[in-house]
Amino acid sequence: MNGKIKSLHLERQAYVYIRQSTSAQVHENVESKQRQYALAERAVSLGWAREAVQIVDEDQGKSGSSAQGRDGFARLANDVAHGRVGAVFAIEASRLARSSQDWQRLLSLCSVAHVVVIDEQTVYDPSHRDDKLLLDLKGAMSEQELHWLSLRLAGGRLNKARRGESYVTPPTGYVWGGKGLELDPDESVRSAVALIFERFSVEPSARAILRWARKTHFLMPKRDRVTSEVVWRPLGNIRLLNMLHNPAYAGVYAFGRHPVKTVLVDGEIRKVRVRLVEPAEWSVRIDKAHPPYISWEAYMTNQEKLLQNASRAGRTTRGAPRQGSALLAGIAICGRCGRRMSAHYDARGPWSYTCYGDGSKGEQRCWAVAGPPIDRAVEQLFLETMVPSELDLSLAVEAEVKQQADSLEKAWRARIEQARYEARRAERRYKAVDPDNRVVTRTLESDWEQRLHDLAVVEQQYAEARREARIELTSQDRDRIRQLARDLPAVWKSPTTVAADRKAMLRLVIEAIAVHPVDVPQRTTRIRVQWSSAAVTEIVIPRPCGQDCRAQDPKAIERIRELAAAGLRDDEIAEQLNTVSVRTRSAGLRIKMIAGRAAS
Known part of the structure; x- marks a missing residue:
């Protein structure tokens, strides 16, 4: 038994934390998953009873960049704070957290609660300064590793985008060819796409196109990703707006139209995707990258039309x-x-x-x-x-x-x-x-x-x-x-x-x-x-007249009282007032009612 593992630790439970960042890693990186589950046997070999070993795998498929949304990590930290955990097992620090804030919080809890941290090779006691220093370095490296990975991936995507090749799926009406995007060889598909933009040039809004599509039984084509066969489906609002906003139909390759920004939401740091930015702010823009359905001028006209139609975009629309x-x-x-x-x-x-x-x-x-x-x-x-x-x-x-x-x-x-x-x-x-x-x-x-x-x-x-x-x-x-x-x-x-x-x-x-x-x-x-x-x-x-001038004119009231004193009936008073253009917002009977009240 390792000298850092005391009877105090063995009397508590051993938590084996298992996490992979994406669902694809869970299904494809089988070896990593087996290594993590094998830590349960390491806990038994170090002296814990098999029934005292708890597997925490609720966070499979979730990123370690933040503790938000990781229920397994939250349960682990809570049980550590309440003294129910003697050891935390993980194959490396990055499995527990890739955020220095979350990592330091967990280490502080482990230090106060006398919990050891164990990986495949070593046992660490966070209450010891040397072990704490090593764990701090491992946590910092895990956080920076995530940053380096992001930079490399983003750089690769941007470099591919500068060549106009960063497409996942061609937009409807296009197919992949020898030189990039080409017009769909199916004439029925091309005609349907062209008709959408032709209709938007005469219809007042995108919703009007949807009404027209229902009235004419118009269906929109879509190629199956696996078989490449054309499937005809009713035109939906989201798909229509995506087509109208997509500059690819103007022959322009665009990258970076939806940048991700870090913001504070209810006191928490979150990453949100900006809906649309101006063309001048796109990361990459290549004009005449492929054959267009509409001109660039028509595309910009459509964007202005959509903006003006958006009643929630602000009071200027x-x-x-x-x-x-x-x-x-x-x-x-x-x-x-x-x-x-x-x-x-x-x-x-x-x-x-x-x-x-x-x-x-x-x-x-x-x-x-x-x-x-x-x-x-x-x-x-x-x-x-x-x-x-x-x-x-x-x-x-x-x-x-x-x-x-x-x-x-x-x-x-x-x-x-x-x-x-x-x-x-x-x-x-x-x-x-x-x-x-x-x-x-x-x-x-x-x-x-x-x-x-x-x-x-x-x-x-x-x-x-x-x-x-x-x-x-x-x-x-x-x-x-x-x-x-x-x-x-x-x-x-x-x-x-x-x-x-x-x-x-x-x-x-x-x-x-x-x-x-x-x-x-x-x-x-x-x-x-x-x-x-x-x-x-x-x-x-x-x-x-509005409510503020309906019968409060002193001259009108004085005239009504004079006519009433002369013995005129209410309808006769109303007739005389109407003759001299003394009116309320609703003339006639309304004047008669006011005359009755004023005379009294």
């Missing part, structure tokens, strides 16, 4: 057009403080535009104004201003709609053609086999039947899309398009034009609208419309 009644939601700006005004909906009345000031600093609400009068004024200005050449507009609209329909038709036909090719190839393989070889024949026959079933499903989906989404334009459709193109007010007021469509049309030509209250000489609202062309139009409309 407009947010995507939604179905709310407020026409100017997202583009209305407070004329007092310059902040973006919010559309406030109240079940008791119409919506309003409200500036809440800087709520993060506890400021009070800046001001609010009724929404419908402002919306009507801007709507009238928009319809009066948008009077282009009827012929040019009708031809342009017809061409745009036809192009969209043709693109969708092309994507469907390419997918059907690919399904037919797969079915024909399965048929040829089946017919080329000796009929007497029943094992192979049954397999190929099953594959042929599956390909025929896939073809039937695609053709059925195509038929449903043609019927529901009108992929092919009829002569009646073209006539209707020309008619609507010549009459923008008809399109604007059409029952099929939803609120989000009206907002999207407005944002095509209007950048922002500043709304400013004016109290002198009259109570009005000044509206400054900033057009996308940088021109500015200013209009002024009356501003309805």
Whole structure:
């Protein structure tokens, strides 16, 4: 028995701590795992009873860079502090901790609780200064080793990225070729990817593309990582946003778009991944690295569009057009403080535009104004201003709609053609086999039947899309398009034009609208419309009274009392007040009610 191991240690339990950093190491580095579990036999050989040896392996597959999330290490430290442990076994210091802070904390507990630390060769007593020095050095080396490993791995990745080769899986629409990324040879895949970017150039938001995909039964291709076969699946929000944010589709190789930063979260040090950084901050950027689907300018336009649609990105963004009644939601700006005004909906009345000031600093609400009068004024200005050449507009609209329909038709036909090719190839393989070889024949026959079933499903989906989404334009459709193109007010007021469509049309030509209250000489609202062309139009409309001016005007109250003293009924008083334009926000009956209260 080693002289450092006393009866005090043998009376307690021996803890064998086992850890490997990743799940891959657990499954592949079998020898390391066996060495660690063999420490239990070393504990028995040093004098501990077999039933007194505890295996602590809850932290398998977890990094030792921090004690956070390592339940096994936490249990070990807790039992050491409570005097239940006589020895801690580990093949090396790095298994217990690769952080000097966690390592020193454990050694301090072991020193006070008289616990020895044992590896494959040596027994250490942390209460002895020489042993403590050796353990300190081992812990420091383990921490620095992790840092050196990280530097070497990061350097290797960066060097590979500088050559434009650090791809794990090619984005949809690309495959690996002899010179790096190449366009997918499958025309149906290329058509589907190109159609997504074409739709985003005309749709107001990514969610609108998802609605279009559901309406047209559009499916997105994805190549299986093992078989490389194309699988068609419904388009999801995460996948769509990843495509729109990926600069690879602009022919640009980018590395370092999601850097990792160390931050404090609730007093704990954590590593978090930054969602997206500006192109100037990317670690590596190689233009024209491979064939593109869109230009770099189109990619940057898409990023700005996505940023403006992100309602949570900050008050400077407009947010995507939604179905709310407020026409100017997202583009209305407070004329007092310059902040973006919010559309406030109240079940008791119409919506309003409200500036809440800087709520993060506890400021009070800046001001609010009724929404419908402002919306009507801007709507009238928009319809009066948008009077282009009827012929040019009708031809342009017809061409745009036809192009969209043709693109969708092309994507469907390419997918059907690919399904037919797969079915024909399965048929040829089946017919080329000796009929007497029943094992192979049954397999190929099953594959042929599956390909025929896939073809039937695609053709059925195509038929449903043609019927529901009108992929092919009829002569009646073209006539209707020309008619609507010549009459923008008809399109604007059409029952099929939803609120989000009206907002999207407005944002095509209007950048922002500043709304400013004016109290002198009259109570009005000044509206400054900033057009996308940088021109500015200013209009002024009356501003309805709010709660603060509803019947508190002393002159109005005095006039009501005079009329009541003259013997007039409430409805007669209300009629006279309305005649001389003494009004509240709700005229008529509301005036009658106020007259009754004032006269009393």
